[in-house]
Amino acid sequence: MESNAHYAIGPLIVAQRRNVDPMWSRFYSNRMREQELTKQELEQLEVRLNELLDMCKRLREENRSLRESQEALVVERADLVAQTERARSRVEAMIGRLKAMERHA
Numbered sequence: 001m002e003s004n005a006h007y008a009i010g011p012l013i014v015a016q017r018r019n020v021d022p023m024w025s026r027f028y029s030n031r032m033r034e035q036e037l038t039k040q041e042l043e044q045l046e047v048r049l050n051e052l053l054d055m056c057k058r059l060r061e062e063n064r065s066l067r068e069s070q071e072a073l074v075v076e077r078a079d080l081v082a083q084t085e086r087a088r089s090r091v092e093a094m095i096g097r098l099k100a101m102e103r104h105a
Helices: 030-034 039-104
Strands: 002-009 012-019
Touching: none
Parallel strands: none
Antiparallel strands: 002 012
16 A cells, blocks of 8 residues: 655655555644645755755864864863972972071071
8 A cells, every 4th residue: 555654854744655554654644645845845955954964064073173172282281280380399499498598597
């Protein structure tokens, strides 16, 4: 038994000819069977899908780039923290030596 099977994509309904089991045919409303996309609507849908695919590709690339930047910044921050700690230790050592020189003077 042949009837139209329909799949909803957003507000649009895409009709495809399929063999639908009579048991499942009750799930397809008459309204859905009557609606079909025009060629122009299909072309618009194709354009929109391509735009979304392009956006996903750009976002994936941007995400990868941001992760690499974050990784580099984390390494740089760790280096700066270590550098600051070394500087603090040297300053504390100098202060200790100056205090010792004052006590002996």
